[in-house]
Amino acid sequence: MTVNGLRTNVQLVPAGGTETVVFLHGMGTDSLASFYLTLAPPVAAAGIDVISYDLRGHGKTERPVEGYTLGDFVADLDDLLKQLGVDRPVHLVGNSFGGTLAYSYAVANPSRVRSIVCIESEPATEVWAGKMSEILAHTVRFLQVEESFDWIEANFSAHHRRLARMAAERITSTKMAEEVPLGPLLTWEQVAAIGCPVLSILGSHGYQADDLEALTSMLPRGELHVFEGQGHSVLVEQHREVRELVLRWIERHAA
Amino acid sequence: MTIDHASAVFDVVAELLTELVGDVEVLGLEITPGTTFHEDLQLESIDLVTFASILAEHFGADVNLAEYLAEKDLDDVIGLTVGDIARFVGERTCPR
Secondary structure (H helix, E strand, O other): OEEOOEEOOEEEEOOOOOOEEEEEOOOOOOOOHHHHOOOHHHHHHOOOEEEEEOOOOOOOOOOOOOOOOHHHHHHHHHHHHHHOOOOOOEEEEEEOHHHHHHHHHHHHOHHHEEEEEEEOOOOOOHHHHHHHHHHHHHHHHHHOOHHHHHHHHHHOOHHHHHHHHHHHHHHHOOOHHHHHHHOOOOOHHHHHOOOOOEEEEEEOOOOOOOOOOHHHHHOOOEEEEEEOOOOOOHHHHOHHHHHHHHHHHHHHOOO | OOHHHHHHHHHHHHHHHHHHHOOHHHHOOOOOOOOEOOOOOOOOHHHHHHHHHHHHHHHOOOOOHHHHHHOOOHHHHHOOEHHHHHHHHHHHHOOO
């Protein structure tokens, strides 16, 4: 379907339920597959309607050269829900950048969000923008060197080499790396005003390892779950445990 | 599952795969039970989602590849073979 002017790959699993979950995947090599092949089936089996889609520039959704600010991603989600006729508040479940998008969407549309589950994510504050700029700039430099792919294969696998190639193609053929950190950024006051329940799932060695509790403690209805010894890839490496956390969370926060 | 059923299912799965990869003969590919989805066919995880829809459309909603994969570990999904998919489809469509 066409969302906010872009051909967008959307996968719906209607369950006829009273709750709706929207899965928001991460950036770079990610696509809706990371949720569709892990959490979507059990969530739908629990009677919860599932919406998954490939974010702009990812998976099988159109990849424009520019238009990658958080404002663009928020507008896409808003248009998607309107076009699908979803008029009840939804549970947003985001992985990495998808969680950042969930926070921004909740700030812009507080009445449309029932709850948020963020996996290894933080809101788009100035701190986030600085971190993202650094990570993306490093990634662009790293992926422009051919030997980097040899290193990835030697230290990880041929599969990871292919993923890195894919990420390099996406990042270097678009303005994604430049535009994503532009925001619009959120103030800490805006973040603290997010009134819906928020579950933050983190790895103790993930991207928020420097201060695991800071964000959650400022959210009025924030809760934290930390996987000890886990890095950033919480969703794929702990998907069974994440599934149980998400199912219990939605049950607790259903209308 | 009988050998005939398993063999027939494999042939259909291999045929349906051409909707994703194109003409295997033109591409110089041979699809065997050991052919891996990612490495040999150079497909991505998002293609598994598309293939799940193709399988459900052909065999019916009981053949839910996403549900099957949700129980697997990442390494199993990365190493998924056409034979794995055919076995799963065969079990779901086995005449009783």
